[in-house]
Amino acid sequence: MYIKKQRLLTPGPTPLYPPALHAMMASDMHHRTEDFRKVYRACLADLKEVMGTSNDVLMFAASGTGAMDATVSNLFSRGDKVVVCVAGKFGERWADIVKAYGLDANVITVPYGQAVQPEQVEAALKAEPGVKGVFVQASETSTGAAHNVEAMGRAVAKTDAIFVVDAITGLGTMPLDIDQWGLDVVIGGSQKAFMIPPGLAFMSVSPKAWKLGESGNLPHYYFNLKKEKKSGDAGESSWTPATSLILALGEALKYVKSIGMANLVKNAEMLAHATRLAAGKLGLELFSAASPGSSVTAITAPKGIDSGVIVKEFRSRFGSIIANGQGSMKGQIFRIAHLGYFDFADLFAMLAGLEIILNANGHTVQYGAGVAAAQEVYAQATSPVLK
């Protein structure tokens, strides 16, 4: 029985930024006051700034799935033809949502671990010119694969369809030029790169998306983009906001701005790069080798080891919570996250722990070998010449 800190190292919820947590202690305020409006307005403005868009940004007391639901129910109509890219569990969620609202979906499915190719989207758009929307995950959290949303966005922009991007784990972990690439709807969540607990979803909405929404005929009430836009302009939310989370978000956004969104992305990219190199040194195979994203790296468990054992031992030996595979991938892969308040020291510790667990379970590695690969990456990045 030793000290084992409970560390939350999953791709959401992610490690929390302490000053943001502390800010939640100021929640004894009323949300229909100028004090709170100031915070709410700052959050919307800062979100817009870090997302780097001139589009409108809205916020909901909801999980990211709430904003996904809102997008479909507010912008589309029953029977609308849409293209849905499915490369994992969250792609399947898009398919489920559009089905729930009665849209007519062309679902492009690739095996878990792979990414839908922009050419597939282009072909689908060519085959059916009446498509109203294309749905994708920027980063498919369940497999660690990233989609080329730039190429997809530029293709969709040439059509009348809007491009709807679930960037819940993509925001802050990969470059996303919302305005230039034609990302009409971009969805984010509080418990990812923004380093605060779950409960807030936000989304940017382009003029093209608003236009489509004008003809939308699906029922909705809580999630009302137009109403929320009007409320937001007045520094308020339509319904009672999750005040504590908004106070936390305000603090976290100050931190994100102080680092710079581009650097936050670079941080995730470096962590992911270092993790891939370390995995190679430890004789491990990457699950999404062809299109690895930087929000999370999925690693195939070595032959004969259930990935659940690795997850369990991270908990029992180190108090750390890491992610198993989801759905059919459970037991086969484990996932190392690179987002939230997570730094290279966390990665060093995690790799050292992984090495111990691998050795203890019959996959022999040299202690420190994976750590050394990550050290090389960080040492170069922080060398006085470069920093």
Add this chain to the structure above:
Amino acid sequence: MYIKKQRLLTPGPTPLYPPALHAMMASDMHHRTEDFRKVYRACLADLKEVMGTSNDVLMFAASGTGAMDATVSNLFSRGDKVVVCVAGKFGERWADIVKAYGLDANVITVPYGQAVQPEQVEAALKAEPGVKGVFVQASETSTGAAHNVEAMGRAVAKTDAIFVVDAITGLGTMPLDIDQWGLDVVIGGSQKAFMIPPGLAFMSVSPKAWKLGESGNLPHYYFNLKKEKKSGDAGESSWTPATSLILALGEALKYVKSIGMANLVKNAEMLAHATRLAAGKLGLELFSAASPGSSVTAITAPKGIDSGVIVKEFRSRFGSIIANGQGSMKGQIFRIAHLGYFDFADLFAMLAGLEIILNANGHTVQYGAGVAAAQEVYAQATSPVLK
């Protein structure tokens, strides 16, 4: 500019236990109520339990130095002959305090990095049979050296002197059998192994110490051991207590009890053992090689590197605050702490960082070599056979 978590890795203040911090949020309570008395009583009872003593335990709103001062001003008299063991900065503090109160001190001084030997104390007691007290640090935080308080205690017990032990960093990092070894006064502080912020001092007082105190003639007011004992018996403090810290302590003590004090000590000993092995692998010299303690390991900076550079680079490259040498040791040693809410994952990360810093400053090491030494220690300790 990357994410760099601010990590507090000094031998006090130490890394904080989050549930203890959260408990501070309940401080909107009055200290002269049964609600608060319940917490205060539990703290005193739990402290007594984890210190493993039948002696009285008192608590003060003060830093550890306050309890050191209280010991002298309450138990001794002007001109009393005492023996003071000085092996570093905190030994010097004992010498300063007894001087401030006009005691007649025989100061046994050894060079920084060494420990006063029990034989030296025995000799001093033999040379002067009228000695009223012997003062020592269980663990000399400034150098990382530990004193053999068991042997010293048994020697002092044979005389009329009381044995006063500053165990501020010793408690929770080394075995201390207060009752069996004759440790008449044992002093602790909140910001050490107890994982909460600074501001609370506590001490155990033996019947022999109380007896000496009866004839004490030094002036004191705030620090009044007798009064505090009476107050404590009633579940209160004599003056306004630091309620938030006591709420935190209550939570931290529950955690310490759940681990077990013996395991907490073993945790520090293992961390220290692993750190010494890692230092060896990295070609570093231990500063207190002869009597290394487990609260903190002082390491001599490699030739040509100012230890201040190592401390500075831990801050700039990793956001971590580690300890430089103190006083004349500044620039020559750096100190890796093993107490507070600090686990092996923290050590892995710290060693990985140290390796990067050493390499960047001309002391070439193999990445992962020090980490591997620590991994070996932890892997063995947590192997299913042993755990």
